[in-house]
Amino acid sequence: MASIDFSAEIKTLRSTYSSIEEVSNVDAIKASIAELSEAANAPDLWDNPDQAQKVTSQLSRQQSELERLETLKSRIDDLEVMVELADAEDAPEMLTEAEVELRDISKVLAELEVVTLLSGEYDQREAVVTIRSGAGGVDAADFAETLLRMYLRWAEKNNYPTQVLDTSYAEEAGIKSATFEVQAPYAFGRLSIEAGTHRLVRISPFNSQGKRMTSFAAVEVIPLIEGTEAIEIPESELKVDVFRSSGPGGQSVNTTDSAVRMTHIPTGIVVSMQNEKSQIQNRAAALRVLQSRLLLLRKEQEDAKKKELAGDVKASWGDQMRSYVLNPYQMVKDLRTNYEEGNPQSVFDGALDGFIDAGIRWRAASRNEA
Known part of the structure; x- marks a missing residue:
């Protein structure tokens, strides 16, 4: 007689999987794969190598995510069949194998279940x-x-x-x-x-x-941030300095002033970028990160106001x-x-x-x- 109630355990696995599947939004993943596949098959895709790389990378990640979910569902189905066969054929060695598979599936589900707790705005x-x-x-x-x-x-x-x-x-x-x-x-x-x-x-x-x-x-x-959320920053609020990129110990890795230091004057936020090859690329990267920081700052200010109104004076969890x-x-x-x-x-x-x-x-x- 099995020491594990496989019926109850498999029921728990299915319940956990259903929660993960709902949060993961499989239908949305499939729709995204279809859209990205169409973009990836466009004849002019590689006219813009950066965009092409982004499309193919996103497609690969979405396909991997869908495959991981579908494979997990199949493993749970196969586990149930394995237990039924073991009971029907009175095969204890098969139940031992099923127990190992049960533990492995449970571990994978526990890792994926964490995703269901990621419900913050960003x-x-x-x-x-x-x-x-x-x-x-x-x-x-x-x-x-x-x-x-x-x-x-x-x-x-x-x-x-x-x-x-x-x-x-x-x-x-x-x-x-x-x-x-x-x-x-x-x-x-x-x-x-x-x-x-x-x-x-x-x-x-x-x-x-x-x-x-x-x-x-x-x-x-x-x-x-996403492009549609980009915070407009007036040029008058920006101070942009350019300088030469450098490597370890001050060794020059660039003979032109391609590195960019961008300061947002009203907040004092400073962003430096030097790993791209051109000043234009570094400026674009710096602006993107600056906009992301300003977006988060705005949310933090809104949250702080809410805490003030609620009388919440607890310290931030992000300290040491x-x-x-x-x-x-x-x-x-x-x-x-x-x-x-x-x-x-x-x-x-x-x-x-x-x-x-x-x-x-x-x-x-x-x-x-x-």
């Missing part, structure tokens, strides 16, 4: 992430570069395209700051949980006395939120969710899904309690 958007070194000198700059690599590796593991827009290198090692896009649906919803102050404790490789050092880096995550400890013990711990991992190197190599999923569940629970 959660479905692509993301723009900026990392800045904080207190801690050269260790902080090195930590900021480690975080940049960590997020790019996380995106790579999830097959999310990325584009580094700007990198400002520190003099001795590491970076002062970096900005990059993650070009995937729900990238903002997932990565917004990473916003805040990150703290590193380790024996500094830059300290000749081998002292343990604490350093900090800040992570900012904003949603990428994660510690990476390499000495005297090895651990990465989220200070909001208490989720932790004992292998920092794995985390630095992009194993962030556990932290992100725990953070999304924590945030959803916090909103429900508010």
Whole structure:
């Protein structure tokens, strides 16, 4: 006799899958695939390589998403058939196989179920992430570069395209700051949980006395705006400076003034871009990120006003939120969710899904309690 009530477990799987399917909006995905396929088959598609790349990338992501959902549904159906056959043929070895499959499907569903919690206004958007070194000198700059690599590796593991827009290198090692896009649906919803102050404790490789050092880096995550939402910014409110792009240690990587620093005078927001080849491309990228920041700022001001009217004076969840400890013990711990991992190197190599999923569940629970 089976130790697992497969009937009840499969019923739970189907219920969870139905919730995921509803939120994912399979009909909308299919409609989008049809529209993108038509665009991809247009004879003049590659007349604009940038647009062509965008269309083909979006089509590939949508097709992968649909295939993942349909495959999962088929696995649940196959599991039910497997259990029925095992019962009919009195085959305990088949039930053992079914138990393994049940656990695997449950794990995949739990990961996908997190998407159903991403219901914020901008959660479905692509993301723009900026990392800045904080207190801690050269260790902080090195930590900021480690975080940049960590997020790019996380995106790579999830097959999310990325584009580094700007990198400002520190003099001795590491970076002062970096900005990059993650070009995937729900990238903002997932990565917004990473916003805040990150703290590193380790024996500094830059300290000749081998002292343990604490350093900090800040992570900012904003949603990428859509063209129809672009905030109009009068030229009179912009100050634009151009300069030469540079690489590590100040090494010139460009002999023309192609890098752009754009300042929004009323708010003081500054955006720098230098990774594109031309000044025009860098200016367009800077304006896009500036518009995204202004859109988020407007929403934050609206939310702050609502909190003021409601008498809500709780601190923001985005303050110091994660510690990476390499000495005297090895651990990465989220200070909001208490989720932790004992292998920092794995985390630095992009194993962030556990932290992100725990953070999304924590945030959803916090909103429900508010």
